[in-house]
Amino acid sequence: MMRFLSQYGSQIATLTLEHLWLTGAAMLLAAAIAIPAGVWLTRSPRWAGPVIGIANVLQTIPSLAMFGFLLPLPWLGERAARIAIAALTAYALLPILRNTYAGIRGIEPAVIEAAEAIGLTRRQRLFKVELPLAASFILAGLRTATVTCVGIATIAAAVGAGGLGELIFRGVASIDNRLVLAGAVPAALLALAADGVLGLLERWLRVPA
Amino acid sequence: MERVAVPAAIEFRNVSYALSNGRTILHGISLAVEEGSVMALLGRSGSGKTTLLRTVNRMIAPTGGQVLVGGADVLAGDAATLRRGIGYVIQEAGLFPHCTVERNVGMVLEAQGRPRAERDARCRELLAAVGLEPDAFRTRYPHQLSGGQRQRVGLARALAADPPILLMDEPFGALDPLTRAEMQDMLRGLLAKLRKTVLLVTHDLDEALYLADTIALMHEGRLVAELGPEEFLGSEQPEVVAYVKAFHRGEKSGGDRNGGERRAEAQP
Numbered sequence: 272m273m274r275f276l277s278q279y280g281s282q283i284a285t286l287t288l289e290h291l292w293l294t295g296a297a298m299l300l301a302a303a304i305a306i307p308a309g310v311w312l313t314r315s316p317r318w319a320g321p322v323i324g325i326a327n328v329l330q331t332i333p334s335l336a337m338f339g340f341l342l343p344l345p346w347l348g349e350r351a352a353r354i355a356i357a358a359l360t361a362y363a364l365l366p367i368l369r370n371t372y373a374g375i376r377g378i379e380p381a382v383i384e385a386a387e388a389i390g391l392t393r394r395q396r397l398f399k400v401e402l403p404l405a406a407s408f409i410l411a412g413l414r415t416a417t418v419t420c421v422g423i424a425t426i427a428a429a430v431g432a433g434g435l436g437e438l439i440f441r442g443v444a445s446i447d448n449r450l451v452l453a454g455a456v457p458a459a460l461l462a463l464a465a466d467g468v469l470g471l472l473e474r475w476l477r478v479p480a
Numbered sequence: 481m482e483r484v485a486v487p488a489a490i491e492f493r494n495v496s497y498a499l500s501n502g503r504t505i506l507h508g509i510s511l512a513v514e515e516g517s518v519m520a521l522l523g524r525s526g527s528g529k530t531t532l533l534r535t536v537n538r539m540i541a542p543t544g545g546q547v548l549v550g551g552a553d554v555l556a557g558d559a560a561t562l563r564r565g566i567g568y569v570i571q572e573a574g575l576f577p578h579c580t581v582e583r584n585v586g587m588v589l590e591a592q593g594r595p596r597a598e599r600d601a602r603c604r605e606l607l608a609a610v611g612l613e614p615d616a617f618r619t620r621y622p623h624q625l626s627g628g629q630r631q632r633v634g635l636a637r638a639l640a641a642d643p644p645i646l647l648m649d650e651p652f653g654a655l656d657p658l659t660r661a662e663m664q665d666m667l668r669g670l671l672a673k674l675r676k677t678v679l680l681v682t683h684d685l686d687e688a689l690y691l692a693d694t695i696a697l698m699h700e701g702r703l704v705a706e707l708g709p710e711e712f713l714g715s716e717q718p719e720v721v722a723y724v725k726a727f728h729r730g731e732k733s734g735g736d737r738n739g740g741e742r743r744a745e746a747q748p
Contacts, residue, residue: 385574388537389588389637390563399587403578478578479623 287457290434293424297359305364309371326365334426355432363416374408375401407477414469421462488512489677495545505531507701518678520688523698529681533647537566567638567646571653573630575622581633582618588641606636611666628659648680685727
């Protein structure tokens with residue numbers, strides 16, 4: 272065990288950082304797309320069905336297939352990491368989008384009415400009332416997305432994007448369970464840590480009723 | 481008595497409102513609320529009184545006619561600017577649950593970009609005016625307040641930018657009778673000092689008699705009477721009689737328990 276760790280330790284650390292980078296970049300991108308999109312859907316609710324539907328379909332694509340689909344796209348360039356980040360972003364969209372939409376739509380009508388009636392502009396209403404009140408919902412979506420993507424990111428190794436999946440794939444190929452675990456255990460710990468930290472943040476943002 | 485030709489603070493000119501399904505909620509209502517006076521819009525649920533109220537701050541745009549505030553059509557300018565000059569109090573208070581009492585009260589000023597110190601000072605002044613100890617309530621959140629306290633904060637928020645007009649939509653409708661009476665007393669005292677133009681929607685006849693200079697009775701989207709409190713009680717118009725009768729059923733000695741007593745005190 273000790274020998275194994277001393278042999279693979281630094282590699283596990285590097286791959287964990289790579290894993291974090293893939294997931295983190297995808298989360299930021301997904302949030303940058305899905306939160307504004309969710310807000311826009313609350314302004315044009317007739318689009319909510321179709322748009323959330325598309326995000327839903329994206330999520331049902333098996334992850335291995337998704338990485339495969341994205342491989343030939345020229346604008347993703349040659350860097351495998353970009354492909355992985357694009358795929359992970361696609362998976363993260365739905366939970367964030369849905370929670371942003373539901374979080375804002377779920378605000379008590381009297382509160383929205385008051386915000387309009389006291390003369391807040393649309394922008395002020397969004398930033399001073401709607402987003403703060405929906406924040407814990409949005410964060411819950413972000414948390415679901417993060418935990419899912421930490422898992423899915425292990426598949427990124429299949430397209431050569433690195434991350435902890437590399438150890439898992441190598442272990443499977445060489446029938447070495449220690450290598451599989453060396454990838455799987457840190458990935459699971461990452462997911463748990465992300466869940467814990469974002470969960471705390473979510474509780475802190477929750478508005479008492 | 482001399483009459484000065486000031487434009488009424490709020491004027492409804494033949495205002496009607498129809499839903500897209502063809503149902504008509506308001507049928508050509510013409511009504512004027514004089515500056516500094518309190519008008520109660522009285523009527524049963526569904527009579528259109530709230531709809532009429534909401535045309536004033538453009539929460540609803542009438543499908544016919546015109547609403548004038550200070551002589552200008554409300555649809556002419558910018559909605560947010562119009563609304564900042566009109567206080568609005570609703571039944572559920574509609575306080576922002578994520579903001580302290582202080583920030584709730586100061587929100588209109590915050591939206592106008594006024595400095596923090598000015599907002600805080602104004603908030604203290606207003607909390608005291610609506611009967612809440614500023615230091616005890618400033619930092620509380622809405623969920624830490626009782627229903628009556630929330631309405632007081634809602635009223636303070638509506639008054640924050642010192643608007644000349646106050647719209648109140650059944651502000652005390654959800655409160656128990658004792659709390660409601662306290663609120664009515666507080667409001668009457670406050671209005672006597674501030675001289676706001678007030679449009680108050682209520683279905684409570686006593687409240688209308690106690691607070692209003694004029695009572696406008698609405699029935700099925702039409703204005704059926706516009707009378708002073710005294711005349712309202714004495715009117716022989718069938719809709720008015722029906723409303724008064726419906727309200728004083730519990731009184732054995734005939735109709736003057738609250739309305740009369742308070743009214744006597746109301747008219748100096």
